[in-house]
Amino acid sequence: MTAPTPVSPTVPTVPTVPTITPRPTRSAAWAVCCGHYQPPTVADIALIQCALQHARQVVVGLGGAYQARSPRQPLSWGERADLILAALPERDRTRLRFLPLREGPDAARGQADWRAGLARLTQSTPAAELLLVLPSPGERVHALCRQALADSPVLDAAALPPAQAPNAAALRDAWFNTDNGLQALNRLSAQWPAAVLHGLREWHGQGHYEALRTEWRALRQHRELWSVAPYPPVFVTVDAVVLCAGHVLLIRRGRAPGLGLLAVPGGFLEQDDTLLQSALRELQEETRLGLPEAELAAALRGVVVLDAPERSQRGRTITHAHHFDLGQRPLPAVQGDDDAREALWVPVADLAGLEDQFFDDHFMMLDHFLGLLPR
Numbered sequence: 185m186t187a188p189t190p191v192s193p194t195v196p197t198v199p200t201v202p203t204i205t206p207r208p209t210r211s212a213a214w215a216v217c218c219g220h221y222q223p224p225t226v227a228d229i230a231l232i233q234c235a236l237q238h239a240r241q242v243v244v245g246l247g248g249a250y251q252a253r254s255p256r257q258p259l260s261w262g263e264r265a266d267l268i269l270a271a272l273p274e275r276d277r278t279r280l281r282f283l284p285l286r287e288g289p290d291a292a293r294g295q296a297d298w299r300a301g302l303a304r305l306t307q308s309t310p311a312a313e314l315l316l317v318l319p320s321p322g323e324r325v326h327a328l329c330r331q332a333l334a335d336s337p338v339l340d341a342a343a344l345p346p347a348q349a350p351n352a353a354a355l356r357d358a359w360f361n362t363d364n365g366l367q368a369l370n371r372l373s374a375q376w377p378a379a380v381l382h383g384l385r386e387w388h389g390q391g392h393y394e395a396l397r398t399e400w401r402a403l404r405q406h407r408e409l410w411s412v413a414p415y416p417p418v419f420v421t422v423d424a425v426v427l428c429a430g431h432v433l434l435i436r437r438g439r440a441p442g443l444g445l446l447a448v449p450g451g452f453l454e455q456d457d458t459l460l461q462s463a464l465r466e467l468q469e470e471t472r473l474g475l476p477e478a479e480l481a482a483a484l485r486g487v488v489v490l491d492a493p494e495r496s497q498r499g500r501t502i503t504h505a506h507h508f509d510l511g512q513r514p515l516p517a518v519q520g521d522d523d524a525r526e527a528l529w530v531p532v533a534d535l536a537g538l539e540d541q542f543f544d545d546h547f548m549m550l551d552h553f554l555g556l557l558p559r
Contacts, residue, residue: 302332399441484506
């Protein structure tokens, strides 16, 4: 299908937010901000400055940490932390601490991870003494902050009124919907602090932009195909987590979205299949795993539904992840086919080091069944 002609998304014009000068006296020992900051806008920096104004030290939570790069998450959490530091006066940089946050299907675990990370950074300061500084709620990570710090005082101190706050998705759309990303940055220069803009120009030289632009266009094309539906579509998918002799069966995706990323074998539910039938069919099509269907069905150990609203960039996608355990038998032969460039058995012990190479939330799916991350 021919790629659609680029159009110019409408991006709200937002005046540059003046720097907030910290007051000499601060009422709290610690304040907490959280967001995705992809990339950090003038409003994001002004909000962090507001937190610095009200506390001696500030923890900045960075949502979507450790994920593979994507049009929604183009920057690593370390890159975002560097941009935030560069945009602040030098006197304030030592007063910040950064807390990377995974966003998985288990909300209770996410809250526990938040509280544990905050306790470590703030020397176990009680939640009732942590000032939570948030803009108008919207992003999922903000809700997670509120839930994890329900006992903390909240300062709703948005630097910009909600109606004027720049829409991060619209900014990224305008950035990727062009043949020249650097020119797009220049057109959007009012949206980001000068130091952030400088850092983004340097980031372009690292070679990530072209792959993300291709990915963005594939996702837009997918959304346009469904734009004529009378209501927003909800997609149902199936995935197969196959364990054998201390290895898990993965594919490397052969097309966008997620071109080249690791993933669990799976796909969309066929109308004439049960969930299990679809999982087994996708497993066979993508890996050529040559085991009888009855043998695979007997190895089924569990099924979990993953339904976080933003788990997939393709739209609202609910998956049913099937866990198969083949025991300690020799690893069966596999071969990538259909949507898979490659099929491979990966030692379970190696998975944690590959977290930022997985498509969507597939690493967290594996973690649910295999316990890859510390509890």
